[in-house]
Amino acid sequence: MSWDGGANLWDLLDEYEQLHTVWRSSSDEQDRRAMAAAWSIGTTHPGGLSDEHRNRRDPRQARLCEPTILKCHWLPAEGEDYWTMKDHLGYRGACLGCGWVSHRARRGRGAENLAVEDAHDHTHPGWREIPVVDAPPTMETPASYKPLVARWYQRWGCLLPEGWLDRGGPVRTNRPPMAGRHVPGRAPGGGYDLSAGNDIKEMEGGQLCLL
Numbered sequence: 352m353s354w355d356g357g358a359n360l361w362d363l364l365d366e367y368e369q370l371h372t373v374w375r376s377s378s379d380e381q382d383r384r385a386m387a388a389a390w391s392i393g394t395t396h397p398g399g400l401s402d403e404h405r406n407r408r409d410p411r412q413a414r415l416c417e418p419t420i421l422k423c424h425w426l427p428a429e430g431e432d433y434w435t436m437k438d439h440l441g442y443r444g445a446c447l448g449c450g451w452v453s454h455r456a457r458r459g460r461g462a463e464n465l466a467v468e469d470a471h472d473h474t475h476p477g478w479r480e481i482p483v484v485d486a487p488p489t490m491e492t493p494a495s496y497k498p499l500v501a502r503w504y505q506r507w508g509c510l511l512p513e514g515w516l517d518r519g520g521p522v523r524t525n526r527p528p529m530a531g532r533h534v535p536g537r538a539p540g541g542g543y544d545l546s547a548g549n550d551i552k553e554m555e556g557g558q559l560c561l562l
Contacts, residue, residue: 359450363390363421387424390443390452393463396420396535398447416448417519418470418543419535420463423456444470467533467543475520475542482510483547486524487539500539516540523547 370386392399397419421443444453444466453469471478484507488499511520521533521543530546537544 358452360421360445360447360452361450363452364392367391384425390421390423392445393420393422393442415518416446416451416474418467418474419445419447420466420470421445421452422463442466444468444473446470446474448474464531464533464546467545471521471543471545475515475518477512478521478523478545481512481515481521481523483523483525484510486544487522487537489537504539516542521545 367386367389370382370389374382374386394400397417399419423441425439425441439458440462442457442462442465443455445451451473453466453473455469457463457465457469485503487503487507488496490496492499507522508516511522516522516539519540519542520538522538523545524547526546526548531548533546534544536542
């Protein structure tokens with residue numbers, strides 16, 4: 352299991368691939384657990400299996416820091432026996448640009464969201480201070496996406512730091528209690544849509560942008 356705080360993203364991904372290859376050839380239970388305890392990128396997160404840039408490995412080729420999430424399936428609590436423990440998901444924030452990985456591994460309720468926030472503290476410091484905005488349009492309606500997102504930019508873009516979305520910056524939106532996951536790729540520009548809960552009112556500045 353990788354606990355080296357100095358390890359970078361690329362080392363951890365190489366370790367996972369090696370352990371996955373061993374398990375595929377052996378089908379041994381201990382090899383399976385060793386693989387499951389290694390860190391890999393979450394499927395839906397940038398660089399994951401569903402991402403077109405998942406094969407990028409050389410951080411020197413990246414122009415900007417880009418947040419993503421590492422996960423493992425066996426993350427023990429302090430003092431817990433690794434080989435007898437139950438399946439527990441663990442998460443860590445990481446960066447596809449420079450290879451940074453959070454020293455802190457998250458486990459339990461809300462762990463994925465907390466790891467996403469760790470990643471954004473690295474890639475987009477100041478994200479906690481950006482205003483809460485209306486949810487941006489999604490590509491579920493591709494025919495009307497461009498005019499809808501242009502309208503969204505007109506209203507909300509002026510409230511965000513200059514170039515924020517062009518750098519893959521996140522947006523913060525209100526959510527109902529059961530829809531509080533931080534969603535990758537939903538912000539205009541490809542960044543995350545970060546849940547701000549459901550108790551924050553729209554800022555007056557949103558209306559001022561219309562004047």
